[in-house]
Amino acid sequence: MIASASPRRPLFVLTILVGSFLLFLVQPMVARMVLPRLGGAPAVWNSAMLVYQALLLGGYAYAHWLGRFTVRRQAMIHLGLLLVAALWLPVGLARIAPPAPGQEALWVPLLLFASIGPVFFAVSAQAPLMQRWFAADPRAGDPYFLYAASNLGSFAGLISYPALVEPLLPLAKQSIGWTLGYVLLFMLVAAAAAARWGRGPENAQSPDTAGDEARPDWRRQLHWLLIAAVPSGLMLSTTTHLTTDIVAMPLLWVLPLGLYLLSFVLAFSSWTSLTNVIVTIAPALLLLVGGQALLGTGGGTMLVALASLVMLFVVATALHGYLYFLRPGPRYLTLFYLIMSAGGVLGGAFAALVAPLVFNWVYEHPVLVLAAAMLLPLPALLPWEKWLGLRRPLPIVAALVAIAAFASWKLVANWDGTLHGAHVVWAAIIVAVGLLVIRWRWAYVAVLFLLMLGFGGVQTLEKGRDGMRVRSYFGIYTVTDDRYHQQRxxxxxxxxxxxxxxxxxxxxxxxxxxxxxxxxxxxxxxxxxxxxxxxxxxxxxxxxxxxxxxxxxxxxxxxxxxxxxxxxxxxxxxxxxxxxxxxxxxxxxxxxxxxxxxxxxxxxxxxxxxxxxxxxxxxxxxxxxxxxxxxxxxxxxxxxxxxxxxxxxxxxxxxxxxxxxxxxxxxxxxxxxxxxxxxxxxxxxxxxxxxxxxxxxxxxxxxxxxxxxxxxxxxxxxxxxxxxxxxxxxxxxxxxxxxxxxxxxxxxxx
Structure with missing residues (x-):
């Protein structure tokens, strides 16, 4: 039997879709519930996202741990966990004291853990677990396509909340509806367990014992971790950067997260040709748009916001496509997802917890843009050294980087907040050099950083040195003097x-x-x-x-x-x-x-x-x-x-x-x-x-x-x-x- 006709494939797809839909529907629903207690600052959402990522990591670790048992034992344990987690239904907020001033960053995670922690943990485990159960049938084939289905369900849940659920239903009915969805998920998981009930070491090889693939070494696992961490952090930093310095737009937080989820759908699907195109253009787009990551204000234009969102999607798809390329066989599927999830938490913790404490501006955004440049596959867009027949192009590459440094210095010296006249020429020179040296990572990253500095970056750094810019859990505040209009x-x-x-x-x-x-x-x-x-x-x-x-x-x-x-x-x-x-x-x-x-x-x-x-x-x-x-x-x-x-x-x-x-x-x-x-x-x-x-x-x-x-x-x-x-x-x-x-x-x- 061919893989596409493998037993019960629609059942596993449906189970993953429903579980992921519920997982990302409950996130904005609980964020809406917490409004009367804290308000709607962007940092509240970043803190909530970090909690969700941590619970997701816990769920993936649990799914990985279950892999030591037969499918029958896994099903018994997991169905029991789903029943215990149901004690936290219907979804609501735990009764804990409100935060003291300055303690919001700790209080929000505590509230969310106490309110939906067990339910979220149990549901988050079902995606990798269903893929493991699916792969337990030797006719099933590669299970990784189910991860694309998982993220498609996540995207649908995320978008449906502001578009349909919130406008049509009060919170009490939303909670009841989610509970009914949880009941449906339980029945689907039970049906999936029944479909693989007899699978185990006694009559089929489990994913942990099948094949002779060696366990990935620590270098490969670290590579997975870093590749997963950067898009996760970039998703949060893009949200903060857009709402702080580009344009404050309603529901803007939905877009970066939605594009982040869609990048998984594309990268883990069979559309390899489209993914390859995105991988090819990603370094150039990162240079063009990421070069503005240190700009203190984007002029408040939707065009700049759109460009930032496109960059996030392209870079996330390229990195996730690279991650898919580096995936192990089904034997180490849950280990792969566990490390991916840990990378997501690592990137989220940097953007949501570390950055607000360490930086007085959204410096996490340019840092993550540079990190993406260090990890992206770098195809040679313009193999000029081959066209010229050069055996040792490095001296020319170094000279090109020096030209970019000079252009960056000229930009800094005359920067007034906008591109015009000679500014356009100097910026174009830096971009052109960046496109020419894409093949050499050290040169490419250096030119990207030079473009950031020239494109308003030095002025952004200077504003933070005199104590006139401060950052808190609720925002980034900048005091400036307008001497011409005699205003502060x-x-x-x-x-x-x-x-x-x-x-x-x-x-x-x-x-x-x-x-x-x-x-x-x-x-x-x-x-x-x-x-x-x-x-x-x-x-x-x-x-x-x-x-x-x-x-x-x-x-x-x-x-x-x-x-x-x-x-x-x-x-x-x-x-x-x-x-x-x-x-x-x-x-x-x-x-x-x-x-x-x-x-x-x-x-x-x-x-x-x-x-x-x-x-x-x-x-x-x-x-x-x-x-x-x-x-x-x-x-x-x-x-x-x-x-x-x-x-x-x-x-x-x-x-x-x-x-x-x-x-x-x-x-x-x-x-x-x-x-x-x-x-x-x-x-x-x-x-x-x-x-x-x-x-x-x-x-x-x-x-x-x-x-x-x-x-x-x-x-x-x-x-x-x-x-x-x-x-x-x-x-x-x-x-x-x-x-x-x-x-x-x-x-x-x-």
Whole structure:
């Protein structure tokens, strides 16, 4: 019987597809569950990915250990494990205390291990185990194609969550649906076990005893480990690099992981011709796109983001194809997957744990790009030394590298952040040299590094030397001086987090979203009239502390900030002076604002300002019904809730309108376009929503609502725009797809 007609092949394919689908469906589902406890910082996802990789490694080690037994014994043990793991169903979060400030990096893995560790471990083992069982039949043939099916199932699970599952089902039903899928998987595994029940040493050779292939030595195993580690780390570093320094785009984390999984599908499939083409072009593409890996800002263009994603896919496919080429026979299948998984954990640990502690920028990305250059197969694209009949081309190669070094020096000397004129020529020379020396790895890696340095790399390195750039679990913050405009800026990647004028006499003027004509400015300027001279104010989100200069004598302010590093920046008068000069004695409560507000005594604030919305970073857990319950409890009778919803990618008006309608509150929005003619040019448009328990209180603030066509007037508030049938967000159900501004996903975003 030929391999394609081997017994029960569809059963094993289906079992692997279902298991991998469930494995990657549960990852974003649990990440969504954890939102109310921590928020949605990119580092949270990186930490979660590291946990998943560690559990995957454990599952692969377990599958490898099972290989010493007959298939019958393996099936009994594994089915028993699946039954024990079912005690953790339906999927939910473990009840453990919230993290102390600064302990998030440790708390997230602990929570995930306690919540889904056993289930994830048991399901993760089924892919290599099913391949081992499949290969136990001597007619089965090469089992490695099943790994492609496994990653195809993983990709389907990953994509289906934001596209279908989250928009259609609340978390409780998602958990029940996943549990039903687990039951299906158990039955499929049992059926696969029955199909191979009689296979064992007594009537067939097991994969551990079949053949005479020697056990791979430690050098070969180390090679596997490194080849697997680089794409895993590059997947996470690409996510961080894109969201930090290229363009902050919603759901961007899905794309690198999805492409990483698809690279396995292609590399472990029978499409060897396509894989070979990708292996051939990978070094050139790595040079062209990876040469920008040290660039401090990508200009916020989708073109640069797309190029980075293409590079990730091509490099991952080339490396995984090389890994497939180096694979052992079925006898050492589980050892191969075990080392591959260990490599994934190694790369993930470097990008998610080591890098944030060691680097003050996303330096892990260029490091991993260089590591990829050291490991990729390097075909000779332009065998010029053969065309010229040279026997000793190394002197010419060295001369070419020297030319690239000179071009890199010229780029560094005149770099202003963009390529134009002579810059294009020098960059083209470096790229051309890189293409000519691809065959010589030392020269190729050296030229790639020179291109990184010339292409903005030296300037990126210099910014980190003076303490004006810091990195925390929640982001990378850079303080820069614009001497031409007399401004000091705080940026989180491509997102402006605050700005202070350095013009004498104007240092404390409100800027950006917080001008006197903004919704928050109009409210805080009238606070003595609205709430008396001793008004109490809560501010969620510190930034540079711009709002603190609205505080007047006698008022009592409290600021909530999740990131201690941000508090250090705002308090440091050598960086920004809003806080030190206007409200130095204002308490700053560190931690998730929603959790901290819930701990306060009721009726604490006359005005509560929720200012945690910028770029694509929506702390979704701050906009749910349960979050507004906490805000309502914290407000005094007649209190005013202000929510900042300026956003490049999401229209949050329907969310706030649905919440106001659900509470019977009154709401209005101040659509401030920003001044048409500003002396300093540092006031930007903003959208602020005001919510009050009664129409009369809202009328006191707004002096009556105006038609929406007059929204740009100096002090105009207009009615909040809702959408019929829009479902109120809760901790159990919230989807960002209905409010996504699809047209803004393309183009340049400053």
């Amino acid at each position: 800026r705080l940026a989180h990647g491509t997102t402006l987090h605050g700005l202070q004028r350095t013009t004498p006499g104007h240092e404390l003027d409100p800027t950006t979203y917080y001008g006197h004509q903004s919704g928050v400015g109009l409210t805080l300027d009238r606070l003595p009239e609205l709430a008396g001279p001793d008004a109490a104010v809560g501010i969620v989100g510190l930034g540079t502390g711009t709002l603190s200069c609205y505080r007047k004598a006698g008022q009592h302010w409290t600021i909530f900030e999740i990131d201690p590093v941000m508090a250090d920046i705002a308090r440091d008068p050598s960086k920004f002076t809003f806080l030190s000069r206007c409200a130095a004695d204002t308490p700053i409560v560190i931690g998730d604002a929603r959790l901290q507000i819930a701990k306060l005594p009721p009726a604490r604030f006359d005005v509560l300002v929720i200012d945690a919305f910028s770029s694509d970073a929506i702390p979704l857990h701050l906009l749910t019904r349960e979050a507004f319950d906490a805000y309502t409890r914290a407000l005094r009778p007649g209190g005013i809730l202000l929510v900042h919803i300026s956003n490049r990618f999401f229209d949050l008006e329907p969310v706030l309108a649905a919440e106001a309608r659900g509470r019977g509150w009154s709401a209005a929005i101040r659509l401030d376009p920003g001044p048409e003619d500003s002396e300093f040019g540092d006031l930007t448009g903003s959208n602020w929503v005001a919510l009050t328990a009664t129409p009369a209180r809202l009328a006191q603030l707004t002096h009556g609502l105006r038609p929406r066509q007059n929204a740009a007037a100096n002090d105009a508030w207009v009615a909040l725009r809702g959408e019929a049938g829009f479902q109120r967000w809760t901790d159990d159900y919230a989807s960002t797809l209905p409010i996504l501004l699809w047209g803004n996903l393309i183009g340049k975003h400053e």
